[in-house]
Amino acid sequence: MKAARRPEVRLPALEAYAGGELEPDGDYDGLEFREEDFVGQDGGGARFMDCALTGCALDETRLHRARLLDSVLTGIRGVGTDLAEATLRDVELVEARLGGVQAHGSVWERVLVRGGKIDYLNLREARLKDVVFEDCVLVEPDFGGARLERVEFVGCAVKGADLSGVTLVDVDLRGAAVVEIARGVERLSGAVISTAQLMDLAPVLAGEMGIRVEG
Template identity: 30%
Template sequence: MNTFMTAKEYLMSILKIEQPKLPADMPPLVLKEERMEPEDSFHTGIISQCDIDNQRAYKVAFDKIIFRNVTFSRISMKEIELTDVIFEKCDLSNVDFGTATIHRTEFRDCKIMGMNLSDATIRNTGFYNCLGDYLTLRMANLKQVLFHQCSLIGADFYEATVQKIALEDCKLDQAQLSGVKLEGIDLSTNSFARLGVNVENLRGCIISREQAAVFANLIGLQLKD
């Protein structure tokens, strides 16, 4: 690894993650207070220091948007489209973004506890230093996705399709990975005491020596000193 690169930068380069493509100058953008309508779209701007509350709409699109210190409350935006978007220090706890399409997006220092991304299609996306306990990614399709220094306790990846993803220095205790093919995925830097996994999907998974006891217990082996 290049000594001048951080672990995050190194993994981003290995995964070939494309970062959000944003213009140098972005104007403030104020959302109207009335209810969003299906297929509304919002383009190029910074939305900051506000609450987005009690919104239910399908196929809302955000393109080239920075959300900064925004709290999302009572939000259901199924099939939302996020392209070239950054969420910075936002609270998205329990939002429903089921069946979302997410591309070139970053979640930085965000609360995403209980966030629903079931059946989402996620590409070129990073979750960095996020509190994401009980995040739901059931049956999602993830490619070129990095979770770095996130708390993902109890997160649900059930039967997610994964390709070129990395989990680095995350808390994964009690995460549900059943039905996820873990071949080539490095779990060695993550912490957990229990995981929900299928034994047949562990082939090729990379773990640390300390984690070996957890996986041995899963298949009924007893380790002897």
């Protein structure tokens, strides 16, 4: 089992964002976005490099194919944020409150998700490598068709996960507080679970294998 490589983000001295709406294909370098309201705005294809986003509202914000690099996102919130086909590399996502995030086809590399709660995270066909979910709550995350390599779940609750068609390589679930799999339990090959988690998953595994348990 190869451990995930965590991001080591060291932000330079940042310049305060001057305000205004996000721009498609915009280039944002070394900026601090604090309590900005980006609701419904279009930053598709934009690049965020060495940035800090703190307490920003991202409801229905379009960040399709955006690139977030060497950045820290703290306390962001929003419903329906569009991160489809986006790239997150060397990113820390801290205490986020998000729902219905569309991140299908996205690429995550050296990403730490710490604290907070994300409902209905769509990671279908995504590629995750060296990603750590720590002390957070994931409600009905969809990993359908995704590839997860060196991904760790530490102290977090994973509820109603969809693993249909997923590929797992060196995925460590042992540290998760809760692991509930709604679909795709047969795709757990490539993951490591604890003895207690195996007992919790036994009914689902038995059902998948067609085993009837009585008495």
